[in-house]
Amino acid sequence: MSKTPVYLITGFLGSGKTTFIRQSIGHFSGKNKTGIIQNEFAPASIDGKELKRITGKDFDILEINNGSVFCVCLLSGFITSLKKFVMKYQPDILLIEASGLSDVMSVGEVFNSPELQEHIFLAGTICIVDAGHFMKIENLMPRVRHQVMIADHLLINKTDLNPGHRDILAKIEAINPFGKKYLTTYCDVGLDEIFQPMPVPSWKKLSVFTETPGDAGRPEVRSAVFRSGRPLNSEHLDEFVRLVASKSYRFKGMVWLSNEKTYSIQAVFDDVQYTEVERFDRQTELIAVGKDINIKELKSIYGYYSKV
Amino acid sequence: MTGKERILKTIKLQKTDRIPWVPFVGCHGGKLINVSAEEYLKSATNIYEGVTKAIELYSPDGIPVIFDLQVEAEALGCKLVWAEDNPPAMVSHILANEKTLADLKVPSENDGRIPVIMEAARRLRKKHPDIALYGLVTGPFTLALHLLGTDIFIKMMESPDEIIQLLNFTKNVTKSMSGYYIDAGCDVIAVVDPMTSQIDPGSFEAFVTGPATEIFSFIRKKGVPGSFFVCGHAEQNIEAMCGCDPDNVSIDENISLDFVKQIALKNNISFGGNIKLTVVLLMGTPDDAHREALECMDQGGDKGFILAPGCDLPMNTPPENIIAITELVNDKYLQDVVRARERSESDLDLLNMKDYGNAGKVIVDIITLDSESCAPCQYMVEAVKNIAPHFEGIVEWREHAIKKMEAVTFMNSLMVKNIPTICIDGKIAFVSRIPPKNELVAAIQKRINEKLKLIITSRNAEVLIIGKSEKDCSQAMENISLAIKETGKNIKVRIATDEDTKLSYGITSTPAIILTEHKIKSQGEVPKAEIIREWLKEL
Numbered sequence: 001m002s003k004t005p006v007y008l009i010t011g012f013l014g015s016g017k018t019t020f021i022r023q024s025i026g027h028f029s030g031k032n033k034t035g036i037i038q039n040e041f042a043p044a045s046i047d048g049k050e051l052k053r054i055t056g057k058d059f060d061i062l063e064i065n066n067g068s069v070f071c072v073c074l075l076s077g078f079i080t081s082l083k084k085f086v087m088k089y090q091p092d093i094l095l096i097e098a099s100g101l102s103d104v105m106s107v108g109e110v111f112n113s114p115e116l117q118e119h120i121f122l123a124g125t126i127c128i129v130d131a132g133h134f135m136k137i138e139n140l141m142p143r144v145r146h147q148v149m150i151a152d153h154l155l156i157n158k159t160d161l162n163p164g165h166r167d168i169l170a171k172i173e174a175i176n177p178f179g180k181k182y183l184t185t186y187c188d189v190g191l192d193e194i195f196q197p198m199p200v201p202s203w204k205k206l207s208v209f210t211e212t213p214g215d216a217g218r219p220e221v222r223s224a225v226f227r228s229g230r231p232l233n234s235e236h237l238d239e240f241v242r243l244v245a246s247k248s249y250r251f252k253g254m255v256w257l258s259n260e261k262t263y264s265i266q267a268v269f270d271d272v273q274y275t276e277v278e279r280f281d282r283q284t285e286l287i288a289v290g291k292d293i294n295i296k297e298l299k300s301i302y303g304y305y306s307k308v
Numbered sequence: 309m310t311g312k313e314r315i316l317k318t319i320k321l322q323k324t325d326r327i328p329w330v331p332f333v334g335c336h337g338g339k340l341i342n343v344s345a346e347e348y349l350k351s352a353t354n355i356y357e358g359v360t361k362a363i364e365l366y367s368p369d370g371i372p373v374i375f376d377l378q379v380e381a382e383a384l385g386c387k388l389v390w391a392e393d394n395p396p397a398m399v400s401h402i403l404a405n406e407k408t409l410a411d412l413k414v415p416s417e418n419d420g421r422i423p424v425i426m427e428a429a430r431r432l433r434k435k436h437p438d439i440a441l442y443g444l445v446t447g448p449f450t451l452a453l454h455l456l457g458t459d460i461f462i463k464m465m466e467s468p469d470e471i472i473q474l475l476n477f478t479k480n481v482t483k484s485m486s487g488y489y490i491d492a493g494c495d496v497i498a499v500v501d502p503m504t505s506q507i508d509p510g511s512f513e514a515f516v517t518g519p520a521t522e523i524f525s526f527i528r529k530k531g532v533p534g535s536f537f538v539c540g541h542a543e544q545n546i547e548a549m550c551g552c553d554p555d556n557v558s559i560d561e562n563i564s565l566d567f568v569k570q571i572a573l574k575n576n577i578s579f580g581g582n583i584k585l586t587v588v589l590l591m592g593t594p595d596d597a598h599r600e601a602l603e604c605m606d607q608g609g610d611k612g613f614i615l616a617p618g619c620d621l622p623m624n625t626p627p628e629n630i631i632a633i634t635e636l637v638n639d640k641y642l643q644d645v646v647r648a649r650e651r652s653e654s655d656l657d658l659l660n661m662k663d664y665g666n667a668g669k670v671i672v673d674i675i676t677l678d679s680e681s682c683a684p685c686q687y688m689v690e691a692v693k694n695i696a697p698h699f700e701g702i703v704e705w706r707e708h709a710i711k712k713m714e715a716v717t718f719m720n721s722l723m724v725k726n727i728p729t730i731c732i733d734g735k736i737a738f739v740s741r742i743p744p745k746n747e748l749v750a751a752i753q754k755r756i757n758e759k760l761k762l763i764i765t766s767r768n769a770e771v772l773i774i775g776k777s778e779k780d781c782s783q784a785m786e787n788i789s790l791a792i793k794e795t796g797k798n799i800k801v802r803i804a805t806d807e808d809t810k811l812s813y814g815i816t817s818t819p820a821i822i823l824t825e826h827k828i829k830s831q832g833e834v835p836k837a838e839i840i841r842e843w844l845k846e847l
Contacts, residue, residue: 013458
């Protein structure tokens with residue numbers, strides 16, 4: 001069975017996550033069955049019925065009643081309800097609206113669980129940045145900054161109201177050099193680019209993939225989300241990154257090194273890039289997506305290169 | 309030493325017989341007695357029975373009465389939605405639109421579920437005098453967030469005085485709750501303030517430090533130690549948390565224990581944590597629990613460290629995973645076993661390569677990242693590939709791309725540190741440098757010569773004659789002896805006339821002559837199967 005790609009939509013309160021989700025539902029309508037997971041009690045939440053009335057579109061929504069998926073203690077219920085939801089509705093694509101307080105890595109880590117790995121994989125993270133608040137909030141709330149650091153796509157939204165967005169772009173560039181940035185109003189962005197299917201080079205396509213047009217990228221892949229408070233030996237960064245990249249379709253994240261530097265890395269197949277970034281916490285956080293990669297192996301390779 | 313003594317001594321940074329252990333049993337207690345989270349957290353009897361059951365099963369040193377950060381907010385009028393297998397969720401924030409701060413009063417011991425919880429605490433105290441009973445109170449910042457909602461973050465910037473007043477109120481609530489728990493007999497008060505993980509150190513000091521310091525001073529005056537619990541990414545605030553003068557800080561898996569240990573001990577404060585909740589305790593096996601708990605214990609050390617999960621145990625945590633930790637904490641031998649196993653796995657179980665070069669052919673190993681994607685690796689492989697045919701089958705070469713874990717093991721076993729590297733018969737020959745053709749040929753030739761010498765000195769042979777009797781074999785014996793004499797070789801001749809030997813060689817008619825050749829491959833030790841496999845390829 002092919003697995004459902006999951007996109008995490010992050011961003012501080014009022015940045016435009018709901019608008020983005022609404023646009024996405026329209027985008028997939030008629031092509032792909034969309035599943036939405038959202039925090040029932042978020043003040044700006046989409047009312048499922050209301051949305052169906054406005055758009056007339058077919059999608060399924062799961063509202064989770066855990067307040068906010070921000071804390072590891074609350075994730076267990078999330079796993080169960082997520083699995084039930086995916087089995088029942090079998091969406092082609094799943095969008096999870098994470099609150100501005102949530103930790104993308106903790107949420108992503110639950111996809112490592114054997115029961116979820118069968119069904120879904122973490123395909124990407126989209127962070128909506130409120131051009132009005134970002135500069136202030138970013139200093140005040142480390143999680144908001146982290147959501148920006150880890151995102152694949154960054155929408156700098158409400159640029160019409162905020163002429164200072166060029167400074168924001170520069171700030172974001174410094175903490176997340178590899179994420180794709182878009183200056184938007186009302187989250188108006190080319191969704192084909194954001195939700196493009198997992199790139200698969202011809203030689204890896206051989207027998208495994210049977211992608212058909214309109215398929216929102218569903219090769220037999222899985223995601224491995226890994227965190228460590230132990231630094232990688234700085235002499236082996238290149239070897240480590242190339243080794244994991246060779247086993248992944250996409251590999252990205254932040255590596256904390258034994259020389260106290262943090263590198264942002266991004267690899268699409270063997271095309272590997274990394275660069276130093278400033279980081280406030282001493283953590284390695286990695287997301288690998290591929291057919292052959294799994295969390296156990298990623299952990300063991302990291303363990304090896306942090307000890308040598 | 310009782311659990312309670314162990315906890316209290318550890319909090320004071322005194323020596324104990326072992327690391328104390330506190331499973332944070334919250335609504336998980338409900339699972340142990342088969343009631344829902346709602347039935348559990350609303351009933352003194354259920355809490356009493358659930359915690360008692362947990363104490364029976366897990367023999368902890370300390371345990372909380374309950375783990376529910378909604379109690380105070382509920383007593384102040386916020387609405388809850390109950391779940392089957394989770395603590396309740398807050399659905400309304402009373403200060404968001406219903407009331408103002410002036411309308412709120414610090415809850416008394418009779419408001420909301422507070423009397424239920426205190427009754428459970430009193431009964432547990434009586435029943436389990438030797439266990440350290442933890443009273444968990446909602447910290448001032450988390451409570452403020454419950455009351456006001458996420459607007460608090462905007463207001464911290466736009467109207468900070470309002471938030472300072474709000475925290476002044478929530479501080480009084482936290483103090484009162486602490487007092488109720490202490491009066492009910494609790495030994496430790498844990499101020500649980502997870503939402504502080506969301507703010508930066510500057511905001512922490514501006515809004516939280518004052519109230520928290522006053523709370524810990526109040527708790528201490530009541531004769532009980534206070535612990536500051538946080539969960540989430542609060543690494544930026546650990547120093548500031550220690551500055552609030554608690555007796556202990558406790559963290560979850562989002563922060564490295566080493567990091568907290570360093571800061572806490574520097575401030576003469578004990579610390580606790582941070583067994584992974586979801587990935588290990590909920591989804592893992594008892595074996596995973598052993599490894600994880602041991603890693604925490606080894607990092608935490610035996611001074612001022614309390615082993616605990618990072619936060620409230622998920623309701624459906626398999627009890628066997630928690631039991632496994634109790635087992636580990638109490639069994640030094642088991643700790644050694646788990647530690648040794650972990651070490652051998654993480655060192656990737658090196659192969660003994662001493663006899664690797666004893667194969668008949670000369671083996672050339674090229675350790676690469678992957679010759680398809682790494683150019684130097686590719687050139688090195690090509691260099692070897694090009695010269696190998698000149699040796700007409702005597703030289704065998706292989707690429708070990710360390711994409712595969714087994715290749716990493718191989719690389720470590722050969723003590724190779726750089727990529728790419730050429731090894732000849734298990735010895736490092738060229739490191740990160742593609743050798744010119746003549747150099748490579750010379751190196752291989754040198755090894756062939758060494759080997760030839762070795763082969764000549766180590767080879768032995770024997771001729772076995774199988775017959776019905778000595779007489780049956782005598783003609784064969786005579787001819788063989790003559791032949792050996794003519795060739796000048798030192799070969800033994802042996803006669804066997806027993807039925808077993810005959811059968812074992814599958815001989816049907818005699819006399820028969822068997823020629824055997826044997827070669828000493830190793831002495832005094834047993835080589836690994838991987839190495840023997842190489843030898844067998846010669847046959």
